[in-house]
């Protein structure tokens with residue numbers, strides 16, 4: 001269970017009660033609550049704790065101990081109250097609840113029934129002579145609202161039962177995932193705001209009258225008045241026999257269990273099914289099965305004593321949409337991804353969520369800065385459901401859609417729902433060639449702009465290795481390629497042949513390995529062959545690469561195998577063993593002047609170092625046995641401070657780190673310059 005915040009004063013307590021009452025009102029009327037269920041539940045626990053500690057101070061409007069129905073007080077009395085359920089949050093609480101019930105009965109419970117807790121709204125459906133005559137909400141448990149107008153839109157709730165009997169069916173109305181998507185498509189097409197999540201959508205849909213469009217819902221029956229003293233499992237079968245939908249029609253079927261151990265097993269099974277179910281559940285309900293047990297246990301004012309809800313962590317959480325990234329996949333599909341304020345959903349911190357496609361963003365009416373509901377369950381990819389429109393401050397900004405491919409800069413084909421770079425698979429090739437030719441990688445001048453496109457389009461180059469087999473004739477055969485340009489390009493490529501391993505590795509564009517990580521990997525392994533042979537464990541040993549990043553690197557290297565084979569055959573990235581191999585024996589033998597040093601470079605270099613870029617400086621440091629980094633920390637041992645060195649120098653001095661001028665540093669590494 002989550003820790004409840006502590007309410008310190010009567011004023012805090014009163015505030016909390018107001019917040020909870022308002023949230024519940026919104027939750028049950030149109031589903032527009034600003035709180036996730038976890039937050040609401042935590043608030044309730046805090047209110048409860050305060051009331052226990054300060055008896056006599058409890059406010060009459062406090063939501064504790066009541067069936068909460070929100071502000072809409074219905075005027076149709078329930079003949080038997082519609083109650084809520086008490087909660088347990090783990091196996092121990094479940095076992096002690098079951099033991100408590102058996103103590104109260106003075107005998108073992110004659111079997112249990114375990115079923116999904118459907119995440120919708122409770123309704124009562126009254127039938128006369130087998131015909132549906134009235135549909136009512138739970139309301140405050142004692143009286144509900146007449147929502148008969150919605151009856152025709154609820155699947156699984158028959159207008160006529162299989163037998164002409166008088167009966168009241170009770171159960172849950174919800175939107176399945178498909179119905180939710182459908183509902184939001186219809187709503188946005190009519191200019192209405194989309195529902196934030198299926199639960200809210202069901203609440204909003206049931207009460208609404210006179211809508212110009214129809215939204216379909218689904219009913220699951222789990223109780224009845226007027227069918228006699230049936231065990232719960234028998235009742236469920238009877239309900240299905242009458243033609244009502246029950247959870248027996250789903251993978252999360254209700255099951256009879258003989259012991260607490262068996263209950264635990266079924267609870268775990270249903271919990272594991274959760275993500276794959278086509279509708280939402282927020283827990284598992286455990287009920288004493290026998291009518292005699294239920295009758296003897298009875299009910300409190302808020303909940304029956306013979307049933308309990310084993311709550312599952314909320315899978316819908318509210319967080320802020322910070323931005324949208326546009327990623328281009330291998331086939332050129334351009335997919336938007338939401339960047340979120342980190343939020344824990346179902347036990348995992350979520351910072352990104354899928355937004356499917358641009359039309360989806362428009363359909364959901366999302367804005368940057370919006371509070372949004374995020375859904376995640378099991379292994380499913382987290383997704384943004386919809387914004388909380390009521391929570392807008394006016395500072396929200398429209399989401400910008402890219403006008404050109406974010407990877408290669410070419411046009412976008414927007415004719416389909418999924419946008420694509422017109423270049424398709426070649427987009428990847430163009431982008432990877434441009435990246436490989438970049439200044440921090442192979443540094444091949446003249447491959448930045450349209451040249452890379454031309455080389456890929458002409459079929460001469462499909463990957464970085466192909467650059468090294470280009471011939472003069474091939475280049476001269478290209479449009480707008482004169483002899484000088486061709487020779488310059490060939491010369492630049494020739495120079496690139498002898499780039500150090502770190503740069504060659506960086507040129508591969510392996511995810512998560514920028515220039516400094518590439519340098520570190522190169523220094524650690526010494527040769528491309530060793531990097532390829534390292535495997536998960538070997539790679540995870542490199543500083544800054546954990547097991548997760550190692551997995552990515554290994555997978556991408558496997559994918560790059562054809563390119564790596566070509567590079568190896570061409571002798572690129574293999575020929576030049578580095579001074580520091582990272583290999584135990586080798587490293588000692590070839591100890592460099594900066595061995596054991598963690599070096600930071602700042603300011604403008606002068607003298608013999610004036611020509612070196614930062615990347616080249618860092619390479620120099622690593623060749624000399626040191627470790628280059630970009631920020632000063634306690635671990636830094638040496639700062640090379642050039643002209644106009646600023647805050648890094650101040651920080652190094654403050655930490656008592658040795659500071660040297662470029663000239664002095666050049667002397668230290670003179671042998672390597």
Ligand SMILES: NC(=O)c1ccc[n+]([C@@H]2O[C@H](COP(=O)([O-])OP(=O)(O)OC[C@H]3O[C@@H](n4cnc5c(N)ncnc54)[C@H](O)[C@@H]3O)[C@@H](O)[C@H]2O)c1
Nearest residue numbers: 023024027033035036037040084085116117118122222285
């Ligand atoms: N986010 C918010 O602002 C907000 C506000 C109010 C309430 N809530 C949420 O609502 C919940 C508490 O409300 P509650 O009292 O409506 O209900 P509950 O969800 O705690 O439990 C009782 C309800 O479970 C439902 N149910 C589903 N499957 C069932 C089954 N198989 N058998 C019996 N009942 C079944 C019934 O509708 C029943 O009324 C909490 O989880 C709370 O987080 C949230």
Ligand SMILES: [Zn+2]
Nearest residue numbers: 405408421427
């Ligand atoms: Zn592209």
